[in-house]
Amino acid sequence: xxxxxxxxxxxxxxxxxxxxxxxxxxxxxxxxxxxxxxxxxxxxxxxxxxxxxxxxxxxxxxxxxxxxxxxxxxxxxxxxxxxxxxxxxxxxxxxxxxxxxxxxxxxxxxxxxxxxxxxxxxxxxxxxxxxxxxxxxxxxxxxxxxxxxxxxxxxxxxxxxxxxxxxxxxxxxxxxxxxxxxxxxxxxxxxxxxxxxxxxxxxxxxxxxxxxxxxxxxxxxxxxxxxxxxxxxxxxxxxxxxxxxxxxxxxxxxxxxxxxxxxxxxxxxxxxxxxxx
Numbered sequence: 620x621x622x623x624x625x626x627x628x629x630x631x632x633x634x635x636x637x638x639x640x641x642x643x644x645x646x647x648x649x650x651x652x653x654x655x656x657x658x659x660x661x662x663x664x665x666x667x668x669x670x671x672x673x674x675x676x677x678x679x680x681x682x683x684x685x686x687x688x689x690x691x692x693x694x695x696x697x698x699x700x701x702x703x704x705x706x707x708x709x710x711x712x713x714x715x716x717x718x719x720x721x722x723x724x725x726x727x728x729x730x731x732x733x734x735x736x737x738x739x740x741x742x743x744x745x746x747x748x749x750x751x752x753x754x755x756x757x758x759x760x761x762x763x764x765x766x767x768x769x770x771x772x773x774x775x776x777x778x779x780x781x782x783x784x785x786x787x788x789x790x791x792x793x794x795x796x797x798x799x800x801x802x803x804x805x806x807x808x809x810x811x812x813x814x815x816x817x818x819x820x821x822x823x824x825x826x827x828x829x830x831x832x833x834x835x836x837x838x839x840x841x842x843x844x845x846x847x848x849x850x851x852x853x854x855x856x857x858x859x860x861x862x863x864x865x866x867x868x869x870x871x872x873x874x875x876x877x878x879x880x881x882x883x884x885x886x887x888x889x890x891x892x893x894x895x896x
Contacts, residue, residue, distance in 0.1 A: 623658045624681060626651045627689040631696075632663070633681065642680040644669040644714060646696040667696060669711040683715055691725070692718040694763050698756040702780050705748055713783040720779060724772040725764050736771035738796040741803075742778065744816050744825050745796060749780040798870050799828045802863045809859040810891050820893055824886040831883065832867060835875050845881030853888050853895070860884035 624642065625633040629652045632645045645651075645666035654660075671680050684692070695718035702709045727734055736742075743750045753776040761767045778789045778796075787795070803825065807814055814821045834841065849857040860883040868875040888895060 621660050621663070623654055623656050623660065625656060625684065626654050627684070627692060630693055631689055632666075633684050634660075642671050644671060644684075644692065644696075646693060667700065667711075669696065669699075669714040671712065671715055680715075683719075687715070687718050687722050690763050691722045694718070694721055694756070694760050697759050697763075698752065698776070698780070699783065701755050701759070702749070702752045702783065705752055706784055709780070709783040711783075713779050716782075716789070717776065717779040720772075720775060721760060721768075724768045724775070725760065725766045727772075728766045728768050733769060734771065734775075736774045738793065738800050739771050739774035740816055741796050741800050741825065742774045744822055745799070745829055746777050746781050749784070750774070750777045752780055753777040795829060795832050798832060798867060799825055801870075802828055802866060805863050805866060806859060806887055806891075809855075809862070812891055814890055818890070820886075820890045824890050827883065827886045831875075831879055832871065835867065835871050835873050835879075838873070840876045841878050841882055843882050844878045845885050846878065847881075849881040849884040849888075853884065856884045856888045856891070857881065860887055 620637045621634040621643070622637060623632055623634050627633060627644070629649055630646060632651050632654060634643050634645060635641075636643055645663050645668060647663070647666040650663050650666045692714065695714050698717065699709050699711065699714065724734075750773065753773040756776050757768055757773050775789075775793075778792045781787065781792050782789050803814060803816075814824075816822070816825070846857070849860070857880065860880045863883060864875045864880050
């Protein structure tokens with residue numbers, strides 16, 4: 620049995636699940652039409668169900684929902700539906716954090732303010748499918764609000780989608796992207812070479828850095844050791860890889876396995892001189 624707490628609009632309801640004692644949001648065409656607060660319903664056919672979390676654990680769900688215009692919540696729900704077409708399963712708990720970000724993004728656009736995201740190119744490479752969904756989300760937001768958000772805002776929405784696919788929070792994913800970006804810059808500076816981020820080799824390098832950081836955070840080791848081969852054949856690449864690993868160790872405040880050096884160096888060498896590996 621559900622007790623209606625708030626009718627968001629004709630397409631949305633905030634309800635209290637008396638069985639689980641949790642607040643939920645129902646979204647779907649006409650699900651809120653004719654409904655009233657305190658009314659009890661057994662089920663609502665055709666509705667998508669969203670479990671809820673807030674940015675702060677002690678925040679009231681109702682207070683958060685009251686602070687976000689219904690169309691932003693509905694837009695976030697539609698973006699999650701688009702993500703589910705690509706990824707099948709997406710954690711619905713990203714609904715309110717994403718809706719909150721959409722609200723702020725629209726407000727910034729209306730005030731002609733931009734929130735720069737210097738890591739958008741990296742996000743586009745690391746989370747290509749999620750970014751594609753976020754671009755569809757831009758169209759949804761424009762359709763529902765009449766406001767066009769920037770590529771950088773789409774980059775942030777990408778991270779919300781990614782959070783719905785993993786245990787990685789948006790802030791952690793953004794920090795991971797920053798570390799990868801700075802690692803790439805270290806490699807470019809060492810070899811005085813701009814790496815083509817749209818190339819397959821660079822995409823693989825960035826993907827490797829991402830999973831290398833994930834392994835380090837989890838304390839996992841790789842069983843691949845190319846160190847002897849690398850330092851015998853490509854000593855400079857090995858030293859650069861060692862420096863990047865040292866930088867990551869400092870940023871993550873966790874030890875990076877020595878085997879990661881040679882493994883990373885292989886990927887670096889494939890980008891700077893693909894014909895040699």
